[in-house]
Amino acid sequence: MAQSAPHTAVVTAAMLAIGDELLSGRTKDKNIGHLADVLTLAGIDLKEVRIVADEEDAIIEALNALRQRYDYVFTSGGIGPTHDDITADAISKAFGLACVHDAEAMRLLGEMYARREMEFTEARQRMARMPQGARHIANPVSTAPGFIVGNVYVMAGVPQVFQAMLDNVLPELRTGSRMLSRALACPFGEGDIGTPLAAIQKAHPSTSIGSYPKYDGMRFSTEIVVRARNEADLAAAASDVEQMILSLGESRPPPIFTAEA
């Protein structure tokens, strides 16, 4: 499936995290940051994330918006065996497909429970449900598969399972030219660098220069990140940023206390 994309191609993705527990604060999401890391390394641009509740209408609406706009959509959560796990139903509806007990998933799960001498309950059988014709995403942690339908990758919410499933699908994804980046630690606050940094950004339009304020409880510093799709552009802009930091340091020592956000 891995297509030989031209080196300059941009491949985009979105994430849809599903679960009441993320919105109530009971669970702190760990999958968004992990997906962001993995996709960035792979050369896929994560462009948008949405978190919605375990509500069919909310899932369908968000999914349909995202899958039409981006090359890939990755979902997390709601594919377990309990009544509040409605992701398979919602995604089937979004695609206008029947949600069925997949024969191969029934076999995998049935064998696993038989081996363990556990009952293959109706609830457990729910984990075999997916849109008719969906492909599996193997689950090496706990057997119950995720699934792929169209450009949508439906994965578990438990981080260990989400990560294992993502590892399994990554080799088949089309990837773009990887965004290169270089981070430069800057001991000055954003207020000191804002004007010269804007000039550097203007002089290097093929790069994207971000500045991220850090606050250690006493003072602000900045991490400046230069991003580009080729090394020459990256190096030229990063060099200008380094020069800016050096000349700011010459004009005065780093401030003991700078208060700005």
Next chain:
Amino acid sequence: MAQSAPHTAVVTAAMLAIGDELLSGRTKDKNIGHLADVLTLAGIDLKEVRIVADEEDAIIEALNALRQRYDYVFTSGGIGPTHDDITADAISKAFGLACVHDAEAMRLLGEMYARREMEFTEARQRMARMPQGARHIANPVSTAPGFIVGNVYVMAGVPQVFQAMLDNVLPELRTGSRMLSRALACPFGEGDIGTPLAAIQKAHPSTSIGSYPKYDGMRFSTEIVVRARNEADLAAAASDVEQMILSLGESRPPPIFTAEA
């Protein structure tokens, strides 16, 4: 501004987290979970979260969708002094308002920098920009204010500043009847409890029963959370869940290893 809402009123909110660094994985968001905790405690239902890049069109589109749908929208990020801080401009455009250097914010920031004998640079003056007529959100950490326009609360991305700003606006928010919840630890995996738990949910339609699988690397257990807007409903459903866990424990000991997600 705190209106005396009827006790059963539901007040809804959404969050819009803004920043390339959240989508590249460079920064792991800490504000979503914090906002979720604070709003849940206050009796405001966080219904949806979106994360978008520092791109004007993306911010405007997400903001307009969310502000029309929910009682409140809270944003984080993009209000600093550098060229990639475009939140004030995007929000002004979304409301059809001019983005201006607010006179009071200019005074606050000018005085702060004068006290510190630091230059009030053009970049720093960017932090005084907001939609014409917006109200301030005080920033006790680093002076530069957030702002309120319509039902949208625009706050900083640095967690310490975001949290301080949220503390400042919380007293003025209209709150609904607080969602009560009780969490019950369950030593069984979701496959064991799925069928009886669905029956309990059906018998208590005024409650919302969620089950959250936990995986410790060896076995799954479950946290069951019952939520309701009044104590009697909550207690009745929670009691049935406790009974279910007890009778599952009588029928057999908790499994040593259960593999399911």
